[in-house]
Amino acid sequence: MTNPTGNPKGRPPKSRALTELLSLRGDATIEYGGEEMPRKEALAEMLWDVLMHGELKLKERVLKLESAQEWMMTARWVYMHVDGSAPKEKIHAGEVRVVIERGLPETG
Numbered sequence: 001m002t003n004p005t006g007n008p009k010g011r012p013p014k015s016r017a018l019t020e021l022l023s024l025r026g027d028a029t030i031e032y033g034g035e036e037m038p039r040k041e042a043l044a045e046m047l048w049d050v051l052m053h054g055e056l057k058l059k060e061r062v063l064k065l066e067s068a069q070e071w072m073m074t075a076r077w078v079y080m081h082v083d084g085s086a087p088k089e090k091i092h093a094g095e096v097r098v099v100i101e102r103g104l105p106e107t108g
Helices: 017-026 039-053 068-083
Strands: 029-032 035-038 055-057 062-064
Touching: 017 039, 029 039, 035 039, 039 055, 039 068
Parallel strands: none
Antiparallel strands: 029 035, 055 062
C-alpha cells in the first residue's frame, strides 16, 4: 500500500546522526596505555582507570576526583551505562477500605 506521496515504504526512519557519527569515530584505532585499540575501548579503559585510581590522565594534564562524592557520581554514571538503571520495585500494599458515613449522628 502506498501513502499519498507515492512512496511505497513511507518516510524512512529518522537517523540518529550524532549517535552514528560517535559510533564511527569510536571504531577508529588509537594508542592508549602503550596499546593500539579502538577509541571506544580506550574510553572504557579511561573510565575504569578513573574509578580505580581517582584520576584521569589526559595528554597534557591529570584530572583528579576531589571527593568521595565525585567518585560516587562517576561510579554511578559508569554503572548506569553498563547495567542500566535499577528496576523500580512495585510496592504492593494490602487492601485498604474506606467507609464514608453520611448523616447526622444519633443523639439519645
